[in-house]
Amino acid sequence: DQFHSVVVVGGGAGGIAVAASLKARKPDLDIAVIDPADVHYYQPGWTMVGGGVFEPAATARTMASLIPNGVRWIKAAVAAFEPERKAVILEGCRVVRYDRLVVAPGLKLNWAGIEGLAETLGRNGVTSNYRYDLAPYTWDLVRNLRAGRAVFTQPPMPIKCAGAPQKAMYLSADHWLRQGRLGDIAVELYNAGPVLFGVKEYVPALMNYVKRYDANLNFNHTLTRIDGPARRAWFSRKTEEGGSETVETGFDMIHVVPPQQAPDFVRVSPLADAAGWVDVDPGSLRHRRFPEVYALGDACNAPNAKTAAAARKQAPVVAHNLLVEMGHLRGAEVAYDGYGSCPLTVERGKILLAEFGYGGKLMPSFPAWLIDGTKPSHLAWLLKERMLPPIYWKAMLKGREWMAKPEKAAA
Ligand code: FAD
Numbered sequence: 001d002q003f004h005s006v007v008v009v010g011g012g013a014g015g016i017a018v019a020a021s022l023k024a025r026k027p028d029l030d031i032a033v034i035d036p037a038d039v040h041y042y043q044p045g046w047t048m049v050g051g052g053v054f055e056p057a058a059t060a061r062t063m064a065s066l067i068p069n070g071v072r073w074i075k076a077a078v079a080a081f082e083p084e085r086k087a088v089i090l091e092g093c094r095v096v097r098y099d100r101l102v103v104a105p106g107l108k109l110n111w112a113g114i115e116g117l118a119e120t121l122g123r124n125g126v127t128s129n130y131r132y133d134l135a136p137y138t139w140d141l142v143r144n145l146r147a148g149r150a151v152f153t154q155p156p157m158p159i160k161c162a163g164a165p166q167k168a169m170y171l172s173a174d175h176w177l178r179q180g181r182l183g184d185i186a187v188e189l190y191n192a193g194p195v196l197f198g199v200k201e202y203v204p205a206l207m208n209y210v211k212r213y214d215a216n217l218n219f220n221h222t223l224t225r226i227d228g229p230a231r232r233a234w235f236s237r238k239t240e241e242g243g244s245e246t247v248e249t250g251f252d253m254i255h256v257v258p259p260q261q262a263p264d265f266v267r268v269s270p271l272a273d274a275a276g277w278v279d280v281d282p283g284s285l286r287h288r289r290f291p292e293v294y295a296l297g298d299a300c301n302a303p304n305a306k307t308a309a310a311a312r313k314q315a316p317v318v319a320h321n322l323l324v325e326m327g328h329l330r331g332a333e334v335a336y337d338g339y340g341s342c343p344l345t346v347e348r349g350k351i352l353l354a355e356f357g358y359g360g361k362l363m364p365s366f367p368a369w370l371i372d373g374t375k376p377s378h379l380a381w382l383l384k385e386r387m388l389p390p391i392y393w394k395a396m397l398k399g400r401e402w403m404a405k406p407e408k409a410a411a
Contacts, residue, residue: 011035014297020399021319050138120228148252173213283335305340
């Protein structure tokens with residue numbers, strides 16, 4: 001069997017950030033990152049690709065270029081966890097043992113969860129910013145639509161970047177407004193949930209844009225089936241009486257966000273909670289039953305907004321606590337406060353910078369005179385367009401944490 005002191009499962013936003021954080025604090029630590037992917041994606045950039053702002057290639061780097069120096073990359077998929085014997089099983093049955101494990105394999109986009117979707121994605125006006133190869137098709141459709149019905153869907157929570165389904169809607173509608181076409185295009189949001197956004201402080205400003213774009217909001221509607229060639233979609237609508245009924249609509253373009261769940265190999269593992277996510281303490285991010293296991297990012301059950309911004313704050317917390325607990329660092333354990341961020345692209349050039357922690361507590365990074373997160377801001381757009389990508393590639397993934405130092409000692 002192969003052995004490493006620390007094994008990190010997943011080389012995405014959380015996994016690479018944690019490996020870099022650990023190396024920055026303890027350069028001689030023996031770490032391996034396990035990930036089968038050749039390419040690492042900056043997924044927050046895909047909204048901008050779908051809005052015609054970023055080139056797709058700007059959101060992708062080779063995995064090899066991001067594995068921190070001195071960290072071993074095991075290019076394989078993990079098939080199973082065996083925490084009782086401190087081991088993970090790779091596909092092909094190789095075993096990797098560890099002293100400490102960090103679990104960060106992201107979540108599973110369940111495209112197959114909507115009947116008829118997989119076979120029509122990327123054709124017949126059916127698109128999604130949730131895939132690298134499809135985000136450019138969103139922008140194609142938006143540019144070419146002159147008149148008709150544009151449908152945007154949002155699945156049940158939890159999903160990664162809960163604002164992304166409506167970001168696609170606002171950027172598309174803004175383009176049509178500027179082109180003078182919006183009068184001929186009906187914009188429809190079909191949301192499985194009952195509200196526009198889960199943190200109420202942001203809703204008034206979003207509603208102003210809903211009015212500006214004359215978007216029709218359909219709550220409690222979950223997409224269940226789609227027929228691309230016929231350009232029709234079916235939703236299950238929760239009725240007031242607690243039942244459900246089927247609602248059908250036609251479309252000229254439809255932006256679909258698939259239902260999301262914990263990856264299958266996590267869901268069936270001893271690490272999972274009842275809903276399938278890795279069961280961690282929301283402060284320390286340590287597993288509730290296996291103290292040598294930590295988790296962060298979309299795969300864990302901490303009740304924060306599933307965002308790269310959250311992973312940016314979680315990574316140094318995990319690195320710090322793990323090293324303290326291994327005896328490599330002195331000091332108290334630190335706690336993650338639930339920070340997550342969702343820059344809502346309400347129009348080209350303006351963003352509502354939603355930043356909040358556990359319980360929906362607002363956690364602005366900037367003083368209100370500079371960026372008031374509840375109001376559309378051009379500066380926040382510049383942050384998203386110009387600053388956040390280099391912060392991601394050059395600071396977060398390199399273990400330079402001037403925006404994410406764990407300051408708070410756990411109670
Ligand atoms: P990921 O970054 O998804 O990485 C998971 C990694 O695990 C991948 O490299 C994968 O190959 C690997 N993996 C999977 N299965 C296995 C396995 N079996 N074995 C080993 N490795 C495995 N966040 C923001 O902060 N701001 C935004 O504006 C924003 N917008 C978004 C817009 C869109 C369209 C999307 C899709 C996401 C957006 N996000 C945004 C969310 C953000 O991208 C995620 O929350 C973040 O990437 C989560 O990091 P992660 O490390 O948990 O998972």
